Amino acid sequence: MLSNRQLLVLQVIIDEFIETAQPIGSRAISKKQSVSFSPATIRNDMADLEEMGFIEKTHSSSGRVPSEKGYRFYVDHLLLPVHLSDRDQRTISNLFDQDLVEFEQVVQKSAHVLSDLTNYTSIILGPEVYETTLKQLQIIHLSETTALAILVTNTGHVEHRSFTVPEKIKATDLEKLVNILNERLIGVPIVHLHKQLQKELTSVLDRYVDNVETAFDYLKSALLDQHPNNIYYGGVTNIMLQPEFNDVEKVHSLYSLMEKNDLIANVLRTTGEGIHISIGQENKIDEMQDCSLITATYSLAGQQLGTIALLGPKRMEYSRVISLINVLSNQMTRTFNDW
Amino acid sequence: MLSNRQLLVLQVIIDEFIETAQPIGSRAISKKQSVSFSPATIRNDMADLEEMGFIEKTHSSSGRVPSEKGYRFYVDHLLLPVHLSDRDQRTISNLFDQDLVEFEQVVQKSAHVLSDLTNYTSIILGPEVYETTLKQLQIIHLSETTALAILVTNTGHVEHRSFTVPEKIKATDLEKLVNILNERLIGVPIVHLHKQLQKELTSVLDRYVDNVETAFDYLKSALLDQHPNNIYYGGVTNIMLQPEFNDVEKVHSLYSLMEKNDLIANVLRTTGEGIHISIGQENKIDEMQDCSLITATYSLAGQQLGTIALLGPKRMEYSRVISLINVLSNQMTRTFNDW
DNA sequence: ATTAGCACTCGAAAAGAGTGAGTGCTAACA
DNA sequence: TGTTAGCACTCACTCTTTTCGAGTGCTAAT
Known part of the structure; x- marks a missing residue:
């Protein structure tokens, strides 16, 4: 079981790493407002957290970075619900204030807003003709x-x-x-x-x-026959703004993946209702093992219509992204049902 | 005026650079089958060619690489018409043997074949609804x-x-x-x-x-209103296979450009009939200054329908690409007129 | 006109030195 | 007993230095 201080340390490490993409040292943690312990104390907790597999070192004398298990724990237990910033809220309500009359339009614009606000890549599936x-x-x-x-x-x-x-x-x-x-x-x-x-x-x-x-x-x-997969991407260039994709090899592999629409469609189609997060190796697709994928469904009259998703590095702004995608998919569902 | 030997040297340099993407030295040129002069002789010619602006050094004691003026000269005067390889010809005739009945289909499949065969990125405009x-x-x-x-x-x-x-x-x-x-x-x-x-x-x-x-x-x-630009890309990931785009910055700038459909549409729409080549700075679009763009038009009953283009590094396989795009655009025009 | 010879240039890769952010461990402390 | 200070140690990074070799320009010989 994790002590309160260990939880705090883990939280700080992940928050900080999400922001800076740099390994975090005990000194840096100790200097944080919310932390009132010396670096030495923090180091002990860090050693424990590492033993339990929540954080890792990049080399023997480096600071710590979150492991996938760490991110999973963070997402499951440490995520404080955030209120969206004014800007985020305004952008979203602007979107739904326009009178959009076509399903595709709503879904595509939502995806664009999502990728613009987050700097990740949005993927949308649907609306499914089948439904x-x-x-x-x-x-x-x-x-x-x-x-x-x-x-x-x-x-x-x-x-x-x-x-x-x-x-x-x-x-x-x-x-x-x-x-x-x-x-x-x-x-x-x-x-x-x-x-x-x-x-x-x-x-x-x-x-x-x-x-x-x-x-x-x-x-x-x-x-x-040959029913086309109704897949659409938004903000595909955003991926390249992330430091973890500062290597053409990685970008190439991910972009090649995006040309395999049926593969992605399959993954998005089989997520259950509501919001789902898969982190790194949890993703079934090989090319996504360094990424996190957040998906949410939207529906009409209780009938699931399609999925809206966000693809980014594992070091994702989970709390903000989840709030955003939540609000957006709800708004979409509401808009559709209003028609 | 260029001597025959200078023409030969220029040709070898560009051919070789197109293949290897490495600067070429006098010794390497001298070793070529088609060349029977010593490195020292070649060096004199190279100095002349450099003075005239056809080739450049990457640093004071390096081999030479073609300049944009060099490419232009190569394309205008040194290009030997090539016969397509068996594989190329087979791929193309396979494409047109299928019975395709939709304009969009023909154009898109052609673009795909083009990018697959060349490893560059294909761009197509049209068919224009206006026509x-x-x-x-x-x-x-x-x-x-x-x-x-x-x-x-x-x-x-x-x-x-x-x-x-x-x-x-x-x-x-x-x-x-x-x-x-x-x-x-x-x-x-x-x-x-x-x-x-x-x-x-x-x-x-x-x-x-x-x-x-x-x-x-x-x-x-x-x-x-808001007539959408009928733009379609094929093989966008190919760009990343080229060594000149081994830098995420460059890839990013080019990919961002591809999201500005109207800009590209404008360029493609204003090329004249037939095949056109613009090399590096000849391109009006800033983000394309390191690229070459080859365009060809296709038509129906003499009426220009749209444009098919290929975007790649300046170091392009011009002769092969031109043959390919020529054959393809002619086949397209023929197919359309057969209907 | 062409070539051999030679000194010279300069990038790329390898090797070495110094720096500093970070660690683990031990002993002292409240 | 939990926390902290102190200290030796590690290792990526950065900066120099060195070496290496492919390539050049120039001059003199063929």
Whole structure:
């Protein structure tokens, strides 16, 4: 069990390291306002803390830096809830005072605010089309052999894909199909589209369309296949402002990771509801082992829509960032539910 | 005027520097197959070339590196047309063998191929909506107060924007307006939409719609304002593989630049037709002064659609890159015109 | 006109010296 | 018994110094 003084020492070390990115020595700790012990006393506590794995030395006679276990303890037990600064609060309320009408817009602007305020990189996932319902389906013929399928959801999200129309499908068949689909499918959650189609409509369609199967397959693949991961990054250059990324190798590895959208999407999609923090090795992705990732979900009518996340060095301003991301994701959820 | 031997020496220096990124000494040049002179002779020529500003020393007793004037001369006069390697040719024909039906797709995949083959960063602009014609216009009401405007062009490009519908506009008015617009405007170049609207339709609309001006204004701003710059980057991490960007500062400045889309769009939009090369200080953008930018345009029916570009260090594999970008932009133009 | 020879330059890498911030340990102290 | 002062020790950093070698310019010989 940690003594009160040890808790204090650990707190000071981490706070200080988060600010300066430099190892902290016993003398520096002893000089802090909140600490009234001599360096020698502090050194004893530091030795204990190191033995327990909360802090580390960079070399045998250096000051201490937090270990990942230290950060985890800090996040779990030492984090004092902070009130946001005036500037932070103003920036956020400015954002939500504009009347934004598109989901994507809200989410993207939130991400930008988040990365601007923190100097870390924001990542957002969603809003997931899967969670929304069909508003309208449309086919537009661009030429004899190509057509454009447009799908609009109730959240104002637009998906479109163009495809080659094979010769055996008549243009009129496609149109009929779309009309019928629109009659029957508006309001159906996108995620159920496929099942719904198969179950209820095949027989009905037979009457109207000559070549149901093929037309249907084409439409399906045009609309539902290769669903793009709805991933968006904000403030990607911020990473380079952090001293731990003063090495092109590291930046390169992280940026390459950001090109693998499906990997990141997977991680963000599988975080539970609310705020989650993973520190260093806790991250499943190799390239993130030197980073911390803070995620928060936003939702509509209790239904989880997507995730907003912040990627930075392990030496993150946890307390401030958590407050920010908390306020933002709540505001997002509120805004969506107001519509 | 440069002697033949001086031309040879300059060529060897630049070729070698492009490959190794190291200063080249007289001994190294003399050892080349194509050179049959002693180091001392080479040194005399090098001194001359330096006096004329084609090459530089990094310090008083170092080998030589090309100056920007040197690169310019190389590009203008020493570039031997290269035949593409098998691999390059195969990659490109693979790309165009797939049946791609969307403009964006072709352009983006081309950019990716370009950056993958060269290890530089590709930038593409367009296809410009301005150059295309209206295929269909549509308004979808999402709720009482919000609506989504979707604009489809003949090239399969989809633009959409959602907006707040003010109370004084009736939903039916908007629909009427859209119907009329569709009747009259399909086939009109997007760039003329505005003029066309004002000139021909105001009187007609008066008959049908109660509140033309307001409805029209809203629609216009939803569709035509804040036209996003259609900029796309490929292989952005490649830059970090180049030794001249082994410094986070430089990478940061270049990446920050890439977030300023309008600046880049402007540069790409104002390059003339065909292939253009700007080297170092020839670039108008400050952050690019250490880079070379190679641009090529692609077009449809003689109408310039957009630009495809490659950004890399001044020490670029000019001959290969130019061949590649040439073949690619021609293939793109051909593909578009085939549709 | 070309080349060999030679003294010279200068960056890069290696080796050494000094500095200081930090430690652990021991003994003294309240 | 918990805290502190004192002290020897460690080790990264910085600053010089040295060495090394690739490269140069110049001059004289071919």
